[in-house]
Amino acid sequence: MSAAKQNKGWKDKLHEIIYEADTPAGKLFDVILLVLILASILLVMLESVNHIDAKYHELLYIGEWIITIFFSIEYILRVITVKKPFKYIFSFYGILDLLSTIPMYISFVFAGSHALVTLRALRLLRVFRILKLARYLGASNQLKDSIIASRVKIFVFLFAVLISSVIFGTIMYLVEGEDNGFTNIPKSVYWCIVTLTTVGFGDIAPQTALGQFITTIIMILGYGIIAVPTGIVSAEYSRSMKKSDDEKTQQPPQKKLNLNTQRCSNCHEEYHDDDARFCKVCGTNLY
Amino acid sequence: MSAAKQNKGWKDKLHEIIYEADTPAGKLFDVILLVLILASILLVMLESVNHIDAKYHELLYIGEWIITIFFSIEYILRVITVKKPFKYIFSFYGILDLLSTIPMYISFVFAGSHALVTLRALRLLRVFRILKLARYLGASNQLKDSIIASRVKIFVFLFAVLISSVIFGTIMYLVEGEDNGFTNIPKSVYWCIVTLTTVGFGDIAPQTALGQFITTIIMILGYGIIAVPTGIVSAEYSRSMKKSDDEKTQQPPQKKLNLNTQRCSNCHEEYHDDDARFCKVCGTNLY
Amino acid sequence: MSAAKQNKGWKDKLHEIIYEADTPAGKLFDVILLVLILASILLVMLESVNHIDAKYHELLYIGEWIITIFFSIEYILRVITVKKPFKYIFSFYGILDLLSTIPMYISFVFAGSHALVTLRALRLLRVFRILKLARYLGASNQLKDSIIASRVKIFVFLFAVLISSVIFGTIMYLVEGEDNGFTNIPKSVYWCIVTLTTVGFGDIAPQTALGQFITTIIMILGYGIIAVPTGIVSAEYSRSMKKSDDEKTQQPPQKKLNLNTQRCSNCHEEYHDDDARFCKVCGTNLY
């Protein structure tokens, strides 16, 4: 094993640091990455606040460029150290990593576009991996399962919401008219969704008696509609939870959650066993 | 079978295209129909936006008329090709198809009424049939079942909401008075429902200390009330889901969902078996 | 039985008409009563609308007095025809019947108090009895049971909501101050409940950055808090429903719902069997 380690070139070492979180160096790298992502989001937010930007513009600007350059180098290293770079480049995280650097460069051409840097927030999803929060991911999967199981019902539900919004929106446009803020049908439909979801901004509100009567119907409908997705998710979730309970009591768990963060530098395969020395897909040495 | 096909007149052929979605021509017809419905709704929406209408009024107007004429012809063909036209005319879709054409004609007499053209949105319900989304309909039916099963409870619940709204609305009218926007009892009742459903537009809001105190009670009540329909639907849905789970595990399914879209041109009967050659109700040849 | 009927005096006949809904006359009386209650509420509502009142003041005023006089006579008859009048007078419906007449008389002394006539809305609860909607009442009881079963938890929950509102309200008062609408602590607490319940009128809204940050915490808290009562009611309701399902499958129902509306004219006892000829409590002839 130690022999295998010595044989590794700098690419392999970097690969281990950048992609994995099993070694101290790899862990440190990921922590620094997360801190920088958070710092970068904070910088963009602060920069958008006028009175802070007026005072510390220079500082914020420099800070942001330092982080962007770090991210750019990180991106290039990620591409270099992987043996099949295109697989990484077109993976979810690959695209995300690229998107989190280019807005700053584009901001030379289009002013304001650097605010898109907050897309870096999505990179925070790595937090789950780095902290080895497999159980968090487990919880997330259970959530995802119950959402997937009920996706057909949710589609039907959304379809119903949209059709009612279009119809009620048109009626309200006819009833209230442009003088009361319902200036056109799309705006009325927008208002209708605002009301159905019980958000109720109040920037547009019915003024006529008839309009308020129809609004009452919309609201009570919306009230009942809230019950539907909640009921669906609740029931599906209850079922998926019961199923996992039954499995626990009836039979020993047959596969455990994989907490290993090793990733093959050749084929990009994850989820190796803890004692795996070679990639189970392409046979590349993992150390 | 081919002999039966050759014997069919143009009426039967049209019937197959218009009413069914099993042949390529029938499928194409339905897709064109859905696209036109969506286009038509979009046209009416855009027309209501002043600055778009100012620019493209001619274009929108012509487009809308083309669609309306298409729908009118389609309606007439539907009536002609069915052997029992009155059964179609007074069916749900029959009335809907008529309603989706007449607002344009009425708009000659009453300006603005053509906005009702968005009623065409309801025709989009056909989307479920055309895409053979029987499983969507299944999901929808399960939803419908749990809503029907809990309709009595929901009636009791709505009754409670309305009685409390009337009483609290009157109290707020007395407490706040006309100066604070509670100009009359119906408006106060309307405000009360806005608050109970947690929509809270804020166009009317209590100003006096006593009014705000009563509002607090209304809101906490409304908060508790949200729990009731959600709990009902959730429990009913959970039960209906469990029942269907039990059925799946205990016995083989005895009838499968009918995905066939054939419709008898004589008696308008749907839900024929896939291998049916004659209408099971009146014996008319289905091909 | 016919002999027993002939022996009845006018009091007994009136008792049957007023209190019961088993005879055609009794049913008619109850329907008239409900229509009058609805009419009366409508009258008070319309009267509060200025432009309607300006036009039809006389008409509305006369209509209201006619109904009030009818209700007064009805109340007196109810007291007379019952053999133990005090039991009726101090019963829930007795107090309600009185309260639905006196606001009009008080309105001679205090202007505006006649708006309390809408308390008559509560009399609409009789609708359940008259329509023999025992199954509605059954549904209502199931609801009531699940609310009673969870009342301790709901108390704890409300306690938590109130303590958080007081604390967050005070903090917001200190942070935002009087200039931003948080003029005093009670108002801040009121605003806090408006926010926690997700009503959000927007008449008061945080203006400072710190205030908006704290509001974010309050809202996410409120979001989580919504889950609690819903979860409780949903779970309790699910349990009570399952229990009644189990009872149905395991043993034959041992008592059926009593749909009989006879009421003893002596001791005011309800819930007699359909074939009962004498009151089961005091032995008075029921016919």
Added chain:
Amino acid sequence: MSAAKQNKGWKDKLHEIIYEADTPAGKLFDVILLVLILASILLVMLESVNHIDAKYHELLYIGEWIITIFFSIEYILRVITVKKPFKYIFSFYGILDLLSTIPMYISFVFAGSHALVTLRALRLLRVFRILKLARYLGASNQLKDSIIASRVKIFVFLFAVLISSVIFGTIMYLVEGEDNGFTNIPKSVYWCIVTLTTVGFGDIAPQTALGQFITTIIMILGYGIIAVPTGIVSAEYSRSMKKSDDEKTQQPPQKKLNLNTQRCSNCHEEYHDDDARFCKVCGTNLY
């Protein structure tokens, strides 16, 4: 036993009165305490209302100081009568008791800080103990259990809410711009959470067509998101309730709730048996 009682010094007697609620004197003390806490919160609230403060400033000020002095004495007595004072001082209630007195003293130095006196609201949590509402605490524990059981899922959920808020907030800032109230990104993120939680104050609302379209997506997302925590808590709660039901039917309860409020004056141990004469931890006489 009576001999043991006579041997007690004043410290022990005070300890019994202050810390326990089993003797009439102890009960009276706790009731007075709760009333004073409520009175104190009311005083601070009223003082913040300008027109009340203008009239009764002296009265409110004196009342508040009387209560503060009482609380200070109570705090000192609590420290003195306990044999291990530091254990009390750094316990949850110890810190709370201190925090509920110091704001008044600090108000000499910093004006306004005495409003923090409403932190006394937290002392009201004692109400559960004094009323021996062990079953309330039981209910509260069941709630706590289901919240703890679902804390991982709720963390994942909150994480998702925050990431979406940051991203949608930035997009809305770019789309709507400073002219429409979205003056900076933190404010946009705040607005986004206001919308996602369906609070919808309406102090900031999208004005552009594109902004309103994105808002529609945010709202429908928020609508679906409401379903998630509700579903989680509901399912967890249902499970914990079922578990306790199963336990009840399968085996006799093995430990009952401890309603005893005795507390050892030496080691601060609670939860003694009703017939305990000596502390089960350190052997100190409990009487």
